[in-house]
Amino acid sequence: MSIAKRVHKLAGLTTGMIFALVAYAALVAPPDRLATQTYIVQGQDLNALKAAVATAGGEITHSLGIIRAVGARLTSDQVAQLRQSGLVTRIYEDRELQTTGTCSVSAEPQLSFDKKKLFWGLTNSGATPVTLNRLALTWPAANGEFKRVTLGNRKIANDKLPPQTAVIEGAQWEGELADRQIEGGDTLVLGIEFSKSASTQFDAYTLSAQFAEACSVDYTGAAPTPRLAGAPTLQFDNQKVDWTIDNQTASTLRIASITLNWPSGNGVLKKVKLDGDEISNVVHAPGTALLAGAWHDDVRRREIAPFSSETLRFEFDRNAGRSEKLYAIEVAFETGEKATFTPPNAACRLAAEQQLAFDNNKVLWTVTSADADLITIDQFDLAWPLINGKLKKIRLDGEMTGFHHTAGAANSGRVS
Numbered sequence: 001m002s003i004a005k006r007v008h009k010l011a012g013l014t015t016g017m018i019f020a021l022v023a024y025a026a027l028v029a030p031p032d033r034l035a036t037q038t039y040i041v042q043g044q045d046l047n048a049l050k051a052a053v054a055t056a057g058g059e060i061t062h063s064l065g066i067i068r069a070v071g072a073r074l075t076s077d078q079v080a081q082l083r084q085s086g087l088v089t090r091i092y093e094d095r096e097l098q099t100t101g102t103c104s105v106s107a108e109p110q111l112s113f114d115k116k117k118l119f120w121g122l123t124n125s126g127a128t129p130v131t132l133n134r135l136a137l138t139w140p141a142a143n144g145e146f147k148r149v150t151l152g153n154r155k156i157a158n159d160k161l162p163p164q165t166a167v168i169e170g171a172q173w174e175g176e177l178a179d180r181q182i183e184g185g186d187t188l189v190l191g192i193e194f195s196k197s198a199s200t201q202f203d204a205y206t207l208s209a210q211f212a213e214a215c216s217v218d219y220t221g222a223a224p225t226p227r228l229a230g231a232p233t234l235q236f237d238n239q240k241v242d243w244t245i246d247n248q249t250a251s252t253l254r255i256a257s258i259t260l261n262w263p264s265g266n267g268v269l270k271k272v273k274l275d276g277d278e279i280s281n282v283v284h285a286p287g288t289a290l291l292a293g294a295w296h297d298d299v300r301r302r303e304i305a306p307f308s309s310e311t312l313r314f315e316f317d318r319n320a321g322r323s324e325k326l327y328a329i330e331v332a333f334e335t336g337e338k339a340t341f342t343p344p345n346a347a348c349r350l351a352a353e354q355q356l357a358f359d360n361n362k363v364l365w366t367v368t369s370a371d372a373d374l375i376t377i378d379q380f381d382l383a384w385p386l387i388n389g390k391l392k393k394i395r396l397d398g399e400m401t402g403f404h405h406t407a408g409a410a411n412s413g414r415v416s
Contacts, residue, residue, distance in 0.1 A: 035075065040108065040121075041082060042069040042090040042307070052087045062123065062187040069112075069121075071187070083231055083309050084244045086275075090307040092248065103130050103215040105182070111202060111219065116143075118198045120190045120207060120219060122151075124182040132156070132180040134169040134210040137192065144195035152188040154179040160195075200306065228253065230329070230339040236322045239266075241314045243329055245339045247304040253333040255279070255302040257292040260314065263326040265381035267318035275310040277301040321381070361388075 038061060043049035046068050053060055053070060056078040061071040069090075074082070082088045092110060108121035118139075124130050132151065139146070141163040149157040149168060156179050157168050173180060182188050190209065207219040227248040235242040241262070247253050258272065264286035271281040272291065279301045282294045295302060304310045312331070314320075329341040357364040363384070377396070384391070 036073045037093065039072055039074050039079060039091050039093055040069050040110075041072055041074075041088060042112070043087045044068060044089065045087065046070070048087045052082060052085050056081045056085075058082070080232055083246050084235060084242070084311065086311070088309060089305075090248065090309070091246075103211055103213040105130055105209075105211060105215055105217050107209070107217040107219060111205060113198050113200050116147075116196060116198055117191055117193045118205070120192075121187055122182060122190055122209065122217065123187040124184055127184040129181040129183050130215070131177060131212040132182075132190075132209055133173075133212045134167065134208075135190075136165075136167045136206075136208040136210075138165045138206045139163065139192075139194065140199040140201060140204040142196065143198050147193045147195055150191040150193075151180060151182075156180050228333075228337045228339055230331070230341050234324050234327060234341065236320050238319055239316050241316075241320045241327070242311050243314075243341055244309050244311045245304060245331060246309040248307060249337075251306055251335065253304045253335060253337060254299060255304075255331055256334045257290065257332045258312075259288075259290050259328075259330040259332075261288045261326075261328040262286070262314070262316070263321040263323070263381045264383065265318065266316040266320050268316065270315045270317055273313040273315070274301060274304075276313075326381075 036059070041049060041053060041058075043052070046063065049068065049070055050060060050063075053072045053074075056074070058078050059073040061073060063070050079091060082091060104124065104126035106123050106125060112119040135149065135157075137146075144163065146161040146163075146166045147158070148155060155174060157172055157174055159168070159172050203221040205219065206221050208216060209218075210216040227246070229246050229248075231244040231246070255274070258280075260269065262269070267286055269284040269286075269289050272279055277296075277298075279296050280291050280294060282291070284291075312329075325343045327341065328343055331339045333339075352368075353366040357366075382391075
């Protein structure tokens, strides 16, 4: 039977049906996902990162080897796919800071940090080389002394200067003039090293790079918008359900609690993992769970590092239902932030009778739709007394539905 015969059109339609325990809207016009924009994608291994971007179908525009990142043109779907990759630690939009003057240099809108160093990507989109001839900067006193500057893999200044301001120019430069040049069409990373660990407080820095070709580019301490978000989709693998959380803040976040709803056909929740490490193995009965204690002794297992993505894995004792509409997740962190997964089309307006009706070997359940849009039932879970025997058929408003009992024991299962 076609899906069209399982769809009812009218608002306020009341339909009697058998055994359906969960129903959600499924017909939504797909958004335009073909538009691309430029992102910076970071990882631990540059070659593996390039392969991941290529596999996702993205177009790599340039490499930032020192910070293990690439620039890439991506669609929203490709970004979502990469956020779920273990090879990617950070993705953010590449909104370039444009120069003043006549040459075509631009700078990355965000700084990156690694221990005692900060990095700032500079791109020469012109056809001829540009030469860095003056660098002015301010930094937090906690970083200690300014020690050295690199451009790409070339050291161009090595002069210990006290906090919190410095200007590098003239005789302070080291090496050849060519060491301070960026070729046309090239991107190089400006690296600055301090005597102590570099603060990740973005708004505590200012940078100004001036070039001999009469242009300059500035970083004015604009912090990126902190963002904590869960992936818009779930991933399914037999008894496992994966959900990726992206921490685009400058803080390490530790999970305080997890609230999870899942289809009862999955069976019990057996364990929860974060980035492959088990954080909970307390068994929870089917349907819903609040995890707020009995964590693994190593609290670091529940942490998500700054500017990184990690995947939560939920493992059940039966194969997991693959309809995202049947899941809801809320992860709360000790700092108060929350990440949530809300079922698609959760706003559809359905109401179900709280009592069943019985007629010999039939059980009737009434569900009412107040939506003006089409409503499609694509999966539900059910359980019944063993004395009823086997599930034989399902009807929707008197008509056979074509649903098939696909999983579960003799008195429970999933229908799709």
